[in-house]
Amino acid sequence: MSVKIAAMPSNRRAQPQAEKRAELISAARDLFVQDGYDPTPMNRIAQKAGVTPNTIYWYFKDKDELLLAVLDALLQEDMAAYDPVSQWPLADQMVxxxxxxxxxxxxxxxxHSRIRVSPALNEWHDRFHALVEALLLAQLPGPLPPASRDAEIRIICFAIEGLVSHQIDPVTTRQTCEALAARCLVLAGR
Amino acid sequence: MSVKIAAMPSNRRAQPQAEKRAELISAARDLFVQDGYDPTPMNRIAQKAGVTPNTIYWYFKDKDELLLAVLDALLQEDMAAYDPVSQWPLADQMVxxxxxxxxxxxxxxxxHSRIRVSPALNEWHDRFHALVEALLLAQLPGPLPPASRDAEIRIICFAIEGLVSHQIDPVTTRQTCEALAARCLVLAGR
DNA sequence: CAAACCTCTTAAACGGTATTCAAGAATGTG
DNA sequence: CACATTCTTGAATACCGTTTAAGAGGTTTG
Structure with a gap:
């Protein structure tokens, strides 16, 4: 308790730090998306990034934290891609x-299956839903009665989740989205 | 290739077979429901049933097959409990x-997360959805145009799934169900 | 320059998992 | 009593996420 009290400035090379981290996220993203989270061993992620499995644990506490970083990256891409889409008709946006x-x-x-086991993932999920609901709110036509408006947003949100997670043919998907959008118009027109 | 050609009749004790199987399913059900599928080791299931882990593999091929049996048992209970409910108003049924x-x-x-990895589970999931959709179809008020009818059923089904898997307070849950039911009435009244 | 230090990497080990194997006990049949 | 079938088990296998202890290599400091 004598010498090094406040002598810990962030000194060294900072570029490789972020780069390596990004490489790990990229490798994990490809494998997670292609094979799934559970079926992808840390093993393979490290191998794809040209590293030993242990190295991952210098950049990420957990496999869960790595998943979180991957989710953030994907969300950022989706948001960027959504930008031009935000001008489309509501049903097309949903599709x-x-x-x-x-x-x-x-x-x-x-x-969804890890929400109960990882608080961090739970928080991410909550933020994601809040984001989607905010986007949806901005897209609803005209002024709706707030009571039914919130219910409507939730229904749309859940329906989209359902359409995503159950593989459903394009025609049926579009029909469902049209039905959702049509309902909003009916409510607004009343 | 001489002696025992066609000498394999199904002979022995048949009662303990089914009983033990039921005990294993019951133990697995309690643990799966309380702690989740992945966090529950075959270890604990066997222990709760007073057996060695290996014994489970005489009655079930997999952990997945055991899960399937548990799901069947739960579904049967739910169906039995639903019987009187089928007379209620639609919104109440959903709640x-x-x-x-x-x-x-x-x-x-x-x-949902194991559908991609277990074909048997995928089939079970399909049957489950078909069942729920059939029940819903029988509950829809009046004759709807078939095109929007199917979309409506899907929306209700997905909304219910969403309400179940995201913990949402009772008031909001009821509002959402009312909104879903109200929509059907609007469509039918037109 | 040399010593101390921080950043990063790794080989090896640990505890836990589902599942399999080989052997044996239990139980009805001839 | 032999015998085959049904059931049970102890031990082993292979894989997984994660930790530990050790060490390279560049950076700062005296």
Whole structure:
């Protein structure tokens, strides 16, 4: 308790730090999306990134924390891709979103099944839902009565989740999205 | 290739067979529902049933097959409990169903996340959805145009799944179910 | 320059998992 | 009593996520 009291500045090379982390996230993302979370051993992630499994644990506390980073990366990509879509008709937006999320549907199922076991994942899931609901709220036509408005948003949100996680043919998917959008119009027109 | 050609009649004790199997299913059910599928080792299931882990593998091929048997048992109970409920108003039925399924919501998430990995579980899930949709179809008020009818059933089904798997307070749950039922009335009245 | 230090990497080990194997006990049949 | 079938088990296998202890290699400091 003598010498090194406040002498811990963030000194060294900072670039490789972020780069390696990004490489690990990228490798994990590919494998998680393709094979699923549970079936992908840390083994293979490390191998794909050209590293020993232990190395991952210097950058991430857990396999769960790695999953969290992957989810953040995917969400960021989705948000960027959504930007131009936000001008489309509501039903088309839903169809687009379903198709987009379907590519990572296995991870969506993983998130739901790990919510009870990982508090961090639970928080991420809550933030994700809040985000989607906010986007949906901005897209609803006209002023709706707030009581039914919230219910409507929840229904749309859950329906999208259902369409994503159960593989359903494109025609049926579109019909369902049209039905959801039509309902909002009916409510707004009243 | 000489002696025992066609000498394998199904002879022995048949009662203990089914009893032991039922005990294993019961033990697994309690643990799966309480702690979840993945966090429950075959270890503990065997211990709760007063058996060695290996014994389970004489009655069930897999942990997945054991899960399947548990799901069948739960479904049977739910169906029996639903019988009187089938006379209630549609919204009340939904609220009841959500509350009922919530008790096994962790298993529902497990099923969804293991669909891609276990064909048998996938089939079970398909049958389950077909069953729920058939029940819903019988409950829809009046004759609906078949195109929107199917979409409506899907939406209700997915909304119920969403209400079950995301913990949502009772008031919000009821509001959502009322909104779903109200929509059907609007469509039928038109 | 050298010593101390921090960042990063690794080989090896640990505890836990589902599942399999080989052997044996229990139980009805001839 | 032999015998085959049904059931049970102790031990082993293979894999997994994670930890530990040790060490390279560059950075700072005296």
């Amino acid at each position: 687009w979103l379903v198709g987009r999320l379907r590519q990572t549907s296995t991870l969506m199922a993983t998130v | 009841w169903l959500v509350g009922r399924l919530r008790q096994t919501s962790t298993l529902m998430a497990t099923v």
